[in-house]
Amino acid sequence: MPSNMEIRxxxxxxxxxxxxxxxxxVAKLIDTTTCIGCKACEVACQEWxxxxxxxxxxxxxxxTLPDLTPNFWNLIRFNEHEEDGQFAWLMRKDQCMHCEDxxxxxxxxxxxxIVQYNNGIVDFNQANCIGCGYCIxxxxxxxxxxxxxxxxxxxxxxxxxxxxxxxxxxxxxACPTGCLQFGTKGNLLDIAEKRVGQLKAQGFKNAIVYDPKxxxxxxxxxxxxxxxxxxxxxxxxxxPKVPAYLGLMKVVLKPLGNLLMxxxxxxxxxxxxxxxxxxxxx
Amino acid sequence: xxxxxxxxxKPDQDFVEGNLVVRHSLSxxxxxxxxxxxxxxxxxxxxxxxxxxxxxxxxLFGGGYTARQLHPWFSVLFTLGFVxxxxxxxxxxxWTDSDANWxxxxxxxxxxxxxxxxxxxxxxxxxxxxxAVLGGLVLLLSGVVIWFPTSFPLWLRxxxxxxxEILFILFGIAIIYHIYITLFALxxxxxxxxxxxxxxxxxxxxxxxxxxxxxxxx
Ligand code: HEM
Ligand code: SF4
Ligand code: SF4
Numbered sequence: 001m002p003s004n005m006e007i008r009x010x011x012x013x014x015x016x017x018x019x020x021x022x023x024x025x026v027a028k029l030i031d032t033t034t035c036i037g038c039k040a041c042e043v044a045c046q047e048w049x050x051x052x053x054x055x056x057x058x059x060x061x062x063x064t065l066p067d068l069t070p071n072f073w074n075l076i077r078f079n080e081h082e083e084d085g086q087f088a089w090l091m092r093k094d095q096c097m098h099c100e101d102x103x104x105x106x107x108x109x110x111x112x113x114i115v116q117y118n119n120g121i122v123d124f125n126q127a128n129c130i131g132c133g134y135c136i137x138x139x140x141x142x143x144x145x146x147x148x149x150x151x152x153x154x155x156x157x158x159x160x161x162x163x164x165x166x167x168x169x170x171x172x173x174a175c176p177t178g179c180l181q182f183g184t185k186g187n188l189l190d191i192a193e194k195r196v197g198q199l200k201a202q203g204f205k206n207a208i209v210y211d212p213k214x215x216x217x218x219x220x221x222x223x224x225x226x227x228x229x230x231x232x233x234x235x236x237x238x239x240p241k242v243p244a245y246l247g248l249m250k251v252v253l254k255p256l257g258n259l260l261m262x263x264x265x266x267x268x269x270x271x272x273x274x275x276x277x278x279x280x281x282x
Numbered sequence: 283x284x285x286x287x288x289x290x291x292k293p294d295q296d297f298v299e300g301n302l303v304v305r306h307s308l309s310x311x312x313x314x315x316x317x318x319x320x321x322x323x324x325x326x327x328x329x330x331x332x333x334x335x336x337x338x339x340x341x342l343f344g345g346g347y348t349a350r351q352l353h354p355w356f357s358v359l360f361t362l363g364f365v366x367x368x369x370x371x372x373x374x375x376x377w378t379d380s381d382a383n384w385x386x387x388x389x390x391x392x393x394x395x396x397x398x399x400x401x402x403x404x405x406x407x408x409x410x411x412x413x414a415v416l417g418g419l420v421l422l423l424s425g426v427v428i429w430f431p432t433s434f435p436l437w438l439r440x441x442x443x444x445x446x447e448i449l450f451i452l453f454g455i456a457i458i459y460h461i462y463i464t465l466f467a468l469x470x471x472x473x474x475x476x477x478x479x480x481x482x483x484x485x486x487x488x489x490x491x492x493x494x495x496x497x498x499x500x
Binding site: 012014109110132133136137151243244245254257260265268275277279280281 | 334337340349351392393394431444447450458483
């Protein structure tokens with residue numbers, strides 16, 4: 001399924017988007033109920049993206065590292081959960097969610113450091129990144145990571161380089177159980193809903209497809225058996241939103257500030273035209 | 283005080299010298315221009331990140347990456363320069379009854395009418411001073427959070443970004459008027475900060491009470 005890489009949004013850019021083509025949204029489906037925690041996706045991500053390997057840490061779980069890092073964009077989070085005398089191992093693939101309304105892109109002050117393609121992929125362009133870290137605070141999922149050496153931020157690209165030539169992302173290719181799937185978002189939502197139906201029939205009454213509306217939906221959708229408590233899955237936020245301060249700054253403060261500073265110059269000039277220079281008495 | 287000055291030597295400002303009055307000492311003038319230079323550098327490199335309209339200003343600083351690296355250091359140097367200014371000026375910036383009178387007469391001041399009973403600094407200058415001190419403090423604190431975002435909790439970052447921006451806008455407005463007043467509107471004022479001296483006419487028409495005090499001292 002090759003996808004054109006026409007750009008829909010560019011960070012810190014006032015000109016309108018370029019999109020005229022109708023591009024289907026590409027998406028990744030993560031089914032946490034069939035993940036076996038083998039970490040093949042972690043390795044595939046490291047390999048395809050030529051990322052330096054991180055030294056793993058032992059901190060009392062099977063999780064490879066405590067957190068995402070600038071060199072580690074795909075982390076299976078392990079959580080032990082007990083309920084009604086039943087033990088469950090909740091494993092979720094943590095990565096960039098490729099939000100429809102990306103807080104990272106909204107926060108970014110550098111033109112072209114973050115782009116969103118028509119197909120829904122949100123991609124960082126490190127050549128234009130100025131290393132300010134604004135995207136880190138703007139992201140509701142705490143995904144971008146700053147590399148101290150290069151001074152730039154990194155995250156999952158949804159393998160935009162593979163997708164553009166009709167290949168599926170490396171993690172999808174590696175997954176042995178089929179718990180990771182790639183396709184158009186519409187198709188994957190159908191598949192996911194069917195699976196949620198099965199789960200409900202099996203007694204997981206709160207099973208959901210996690211596709212949070214507060215960020216306009218995401219192009220990485222996740223099936224959760226305990227959908228009423230997404231926090232159980234390594235701190236997935238229940239109701240993530242594009243942070244309100246971004247709207248305040250973009251919609252109110254910047255236009256207002258520009259106007260007030262412009263008016264100040266005009267006001268000073270008007271005063272000068274009316275009163276000129278003050279001279280002192282003798 | 284007069285005796286102490288006799289022992290250490292001449293005071294460094296606030297005395298008559300020939301036809302002129304010495305208004306600002308050399309050390310104050312150096313500190314002021316230090317502050318002004320680093321303020322403007324911080325302002326321009328900050329403006330570049332404030333709005334895509336001004337991103338072209340990063341070219342003055344060697345590109346976006348270096349602008350972002352330099353901006354906080356400009357601000358640190360700006361703040362350091364403000365310390366001696368604050369220490370020398372804070373006593374003269376206390377609010378008095380005659381300042382309330384000046385504020386009442388603000389419209390007349392704008393029309394260049396002379397206001398009586400104005401000391402070394404008028405109420406407008408005092409307000410600018412306190413706005414710069416308090417605003418500078420908020421800028422500095424919110425700036426540190428933005429400088430090292432991952433070292434601070436999310437709620438503090440959510441607060442700091444808009445605060446920093448609001449203060450930037452207020453400083454922008456304030457500096458436009460400060461420059462307009464000192465450079466364009468009030469003839470004979472700029473030399474107070476360059477050579478340090480003003481004419482006797484300037485002193486008695488802008489700051490009559492200060493001029494009287496200086497004259498009485500001799
Ligand atoms: C950039 C940050 C600056 C700050 C924070 C600052 C602050 C101050 C303050 C607090 C005063 C004493 C009160 C007053 O006269 O209003 C002062 C005096 C003065 N400033 Fe600035 N200033 C800055 C920049 C500038 C610039 C860019 C210029 C001119 C191009 C300038 C010219 C003057 C002059 C001429 C005075 C003396 C006024 C007098 O003696 O009555 N300043 N400055
Ligand atoms: S760190 Fe880079 S990508 Fe993130 S907001 Fe800053 S310039 Fe944009
Ligand atoms: S998850 Fe974070 S980094 Fe990824 S698109 Fe959304 S806001 Fe941007």
